[in-house]
Amino acid sequence: MAAKLLVARDLYKSYRRHKIVIPVLQGLDLDVETGEFLCLVGASGSGKTTLLHVLGTLDRPDSGRILLEGKRIDNVPLAERDRLRNQVFGFIFQFYHLLPELNVLENVLMPQMIRSSVLSWWWHRREARRRALALLERVGLSHRLRHRPRELSGGEMQRAAIARALLSRPRLLLADEPTGNLDARTGSEIVRLLRDLNREEGLTIIMVTHNPEIARQADRCVCMTEGRVEPISLGELHALSS
C-alpha cells in the first residue's frame, strides 16, 4: 500500500451569497495516495472546483483538516500557503489561464520567477530555462516558445499550462476540467499526456471531469454528491453520464 500523500478529513465549506448560505462541502473525507491518478466526477455545482481550491490551499475550509504527508496545511500562515502553491501543488484549469502579455516560455517560467528575487533569477535563469525547454519538449510545444497565448490553439494552451504546472516539480497536480473546453481528440491527447506523466514520472494527479471516457483512464474515480465523495465504479459512471 502506497503512502498517503494528501488526506482530507471532515471538510466543511459553505458560501454565502447575499443572505443565503450555500453549503458546498459537508464533512468530506478524501485520501489521495502517492502516485495515484484520481478522477473526481459530479454534477455541475456539486463543489468539485471548490474541493480542488481547498485542497490546493487557494481557499480555506470552514472546518476540518487537510494533511500533506501527515502535516496540516489548512491552517498554516499565508506565506507558507503561497509557498505550497508555488512548490507542492500544480494547477491546470479549464480555461488554461495563461498570462496574455507573456509568451509561452515566459508563462512556463512564471512559477520560478515568482519564487526568485531579481538577483537569484539572474543567477539561475539558465537552469530554469533549460528545465522549461525540456518540459515544453515533453508536452510537444518546443516550436511555439515565442508565441503569445492568443496565437495558440486550445490544446496547445493547455499543454503550455501543464508545462507551467510542472515547472516546480509539484507533488500533486490539481486539474480542473482540463479537457472541458477542448474537442474530443485534443482532450484525449491531453489526458494521455497526463496519464503518461502519472505512469512515467509518478506524478500524483487529481482531475475533475464530466467525461466518463476520460474518467475511465484514471486509477480510481470518486463522485461528489451532497458535499461528500463516494467511490464510483465504471458502470455507475456510465449510468451517471447517460
Next chain:
Amino acid sequence: MYKLLLSWRYLLTRYLALASIVSVMLGVATLVVVNSVMGGFAEKLRNRLRGLQAHVMIDARSADGFCNLDYHMQRVREILGDRLEAMSPVIEGFAMVEYRRREYTNFETGSRDDPIHGVITGESPPVVRTVRLLGIDPASRSQTSEFAQFLQNPENRRDPRRCFELRGQAAEHHRRHFLRSFGPSPWNAFPPPNPLAAAEEEATRPPPTDPVELPPHLVRPFGAVVGHGIATFRKPDAKSTDTDRDIPIIYPGDEIVITTVSRTQLEGHAGTRGHPRPVSATFVVTDIFKSEMSEIDSNIIYIDLADMQRLRTMENCATSLQLKIRGYDDYTPEQKRQLLAELARHFDETFFAIASWEQKQGPLLAAIAIERGLLNVLLFLIIAVAGFGILAIFFMIVVEKMRDIGILKALGASNSGVMGIFLTYGLALGLVGAGLGTVLGLAITVNINEIERGLSAMTGNDVFDRSVYYFDKIPTVIDPLNILFLNLGALAIAVGASVLPALRAALLHPVQCLRYE
C-alpha cells in the same frame, strides 16, 4: 522578478495608461520650464542688482549727506584694512531735467535721426521730467560696481574715468551744434523762414576747414551720462523683433538742463539758517547708460561727483559711501553681519544707515522666491491631477487583470507580490512620464527664445513683452538639483496614486479572481 517583467509588459501593452504618462509628462515639462525661467529671472535680476551696487553701502540719513568726506573714507580704510577692495563716494538726489527733442535730417541718406551729418529740421518744445541724479566718481565707481560695462560708448567702457568728457561722436555732434547755434543759421531767427531751403543750404555748404576755438566753459563742460530710458522712448506698438523700436530723444552731445536743490542747511545771511534753493546748470550729454534694468535706465542721470558738489555746494561731502569687500561672496552670513557691525561702530545709527546689497534688494528677491514657490505648488497640482488619472486607470486595469491576478496567486504569488506589480507599474509610468517631461521641458527651455519669437510671429502679439520686463531675452537657468526634485516629486505622486489600486489587487481573493469571467 515577475513584478518587473509583468509591469514592463503592462507598460508596453496598455495604451490607456499612455494617457496618464502624457499628463505626467506635461506636468513635469511645465514645471521644468517654469522653474528654469523663474530661476533665470531671479538669477539675472540678482546679477544685475549685484552689478549695479556695491557690496556694502553707508548712506547718510540726511539728504545733505555728511561732510569731511576724506576723514570718513580714511576711517573706513582703517576699519576694514585689507578687506576693503574699493570705495566710492556718491551724492544722490532728485532733479528735474529739461531737454528738447530735435529732428536731424540727413537729406543724402533720408535718415531723420542723424545728429552728425543731418541738419535740424524740427525741434520740440522743452520737455521736463524728474530723475534721480547721482554724482559719482567714475574711476572708483567702476571699481565698486559694474558701472563701466553699461556705458554705450566703447571708449568709455575701456576708460570710464573720462566718461564725463566729450569724446568721439558726441564731441563732433556738440561742436556742430555749437556752430549751428552761433553761426549764421536761419533758425536762430524765429520763426525760421524756410527750414527746408535752409537745410539744403547747410547740407551743400562745405564743412569748416579749421576747428573753431570753443569758449573755455565749453572746453570741459559739465558732462552727464543719461539713462537709456530717459534718452529714448519706445514706440508704443513696437514688437520685440523691431530694431528701431527705441526712438532716440537725446543724443550724446546734446545739451540738457538739470535743476536740483542746493544743500538744505545752507548758511543764511548773518549765520541764520537758510533754505534749500533750486540750482541749475547746463550739462552736455557725454554718454548713454544702458543696464537693461528699466527702473534704473529710465530714472537715473549720472554726473561727476565734483560737479555735483559744486552745484549743490557740498564740497568734500557725500550722501553715501559704496564699499567693495574683497572676497565678499565667500563670506558667511555671520561674517557679513560682523562686518556691518564693525562699520556701525564708527558710523553712528542716528546719522548713517549701513546695509549690504542683499538687505537692500532683499524684498525684491524674496518676492521672486515666493512667487516661484507658489507656482511650484500650483503646478504640482497638475501632476496630482495626473495622479488621479493613474488612480482611475489603474482601478480599471485591476478589474481587467482580475483573472491574471488569480492565476498569479494560484502559482504562489504573495499578496505583497501582486501589490508590487502594480506599484512597479505605477513607478514605471511615473518614470517614463517624468523622463519624457524632463526632456520636453529642457528642450523648451533651451529653445524658449526661438519658441517665443515663433509664437509672437504667429499671433502677431508679443508673448514676452520686453518693455514690461527688464531683459531683452528670456533668461533661463537649468538647475539639475531642482529638476531631480521635480522628478522625485512626480514619481512619488505616480507611485502614491497606484497604492490604492495595488492594495485592492493584493487583497482580492484568488478563488473569486479565477471564477471571474
